[in-house]
Amino acid sequence: MSYWFIIVMAVSTLLVLYLGWRLINPLQMARSRKITLWALLALLLFGHRLTWMLHRTNRYEMVACDSIDWVGFTFLGFVSILIVFMLARDIPSLFGAVASGLKRLFIRRSKRPYFIGPNHARRRFLLNASNGLFLAAALPMTGFGVYNARRKPSVLKNDFFVLDLPAGLDGFTIAQISDTHIGPTIRAGWARKVVDAVNSLAPDLIVHTGDMVDGAVDGLKTDVMPFGGLSAPHGVWFCTGNHEYYSGVFEWLSEARRLGFRPLVNEHALIDTGNGRLLLAGVTDLRAGRIVPGHASSPSKAMAGAPVHDVSVLLAHQPDSVYAASEAGFDIQLSGHTHGGQYFPYNYVIHLFQTFVRGAYMHDGTQLYVNMGTGYWGPPMRIGTVPEITLHTLRRA
Structure with a gap:
């Protein structure tokens, strides 16, 4: 500090x-x-x-x-x-x-x-x-x-085309929110607006790819409460971002569970829809190991011992996790962290520091999508980017 x-x-x-x-x-x-x-x-x-x-x-x-x-x-x-x-x-x-x-x-x-x-x-x-x-x-x-930062988030749609995807998973939807940064200028009213927008999409699965908060549980417990209203047939899942580690990660993991999220800390879970098997995994933030030694980010650990599945999806806050994710054999990675640069002119400057900034990418066989952030950090502003809720759909290639 x-x-x-x-x-x-x-x-x-x-x-x-x-x-x-x-x-x-x-x-x-x-x-x-x-x-x-x-x-x-x-x-x-x-x-x-x-x-x-x-x-x-x-x-x-x-x-x-x-x-x-x-x-x-x-x-x-x-x-x-x-x-x-x-x-x-x-x-x-x-x-x-x-x-x-x-x-x-x-x-x-x-x-x-x-x-x-x-x-x-x-x-x-x-x-x-x-x-x-x-x-x-x-x-x-x-x-x-x-x-622009405070308005209702835009719903952006993205299709992932997967080879040999079973017909039963063709059309499976995943709603992604990221970087909500509940804290100094983002409170319960805004969170409730996000929850209503996500639930109206009726996704099969909901994921939050980190940086849920900016502050301690004691000060923000009331403001994150609306997130308990998120609902999907195959659950609501969460991976940690860097700001969870600045704000008391263990307390926030407990609070996330209380709200109905299932945190994935370098681990996986098998989602069997009856018509196909989706392996969902999550890793800690790339820098988590510097703050909590036992939380070093590891896609290979998240994949270890995985049962037979038809498609694998990794939740990783920082896009740069894709290098290790591709080595571990993940088909898809969902990330956030960059905010797309958030506002002009930093939405251009960010390309000097980040390889993957926003939208869809492919790296060594792993499809990557970078959400621009549903909220914002610091100045309550967005110029050249939009607050984003992403609706991903799995498609047969």
Whole structure:
């Protein structure tokens, strides 16, 4: 926690300094007003950390925390868009300034009287004008992003074509939700909306591929309660994500069972429909072993001792589990974790860090599907992605 605190505070400090320097300082207004804007900026970026000192033990602290979270996370989302626009302008200018400085060092400057220095008034005007344009773009983008993240999740349909699939499993449906992140800005009302949407699909099987929550059981027990209403003929299943390990994994595994989920922790279960046999397995998050040594993710362990089956499906929070899943012989892997990048421009940037971002892939004989996330993490925003419920259907190839 101490390392995370240091990182968060360092990033917040850099944001305050950069935005103050390039956004507030160039404004033509009294110094007292600039100081007020600097203080407001610092309050919005540092004040969010007040929730770490409150424990939501009573109604007043709950209301205070929720209000701070909504303001803080929304402002952070707005700033994260604005700062990309500003950096796109400032980084080339920085390189230009460095090149100009080097040029002055190595090239003798003319002393002729017609040499003209920089026009500071013009520079300030252009800087303020561009800042105004960036603000005018970032504000409506933030508003749309909040609306898009909070709306009813979209149902995306995906077909898995499987060789030699028995006729009895042709048309078998699996509803997948992932990354619901019940926590600071996602509460019971939203969870209930997701449950109603999933149940209306009448799937044969329901799975949750991790990151159900962001917080401890004591604080979120009421908000996850609607998930107990999920219902399917062949059960509701769950695998752990990285955020379960940040929030008390053993307590959440117990709570998941109480809600009617069947967690799969590096293990499998055989689902015999009477017309075909589906092997459903689940692994822990890829980084789980660093937090709980006995929970190191292992698709091979999940497959070990598997009975004869017609098709195998692995629940694995992180898409990169597919490398070990294909070696273990799984036909299908269902994942989440990436959020598809969640919002612009990070839905493009994420491709630099993740091989599998969203939708369907094939790796060495294993079909992979990456759900963009039913909820969101951090800023309550989605731009360029949608909150997703996936309805998978098994088909004979």
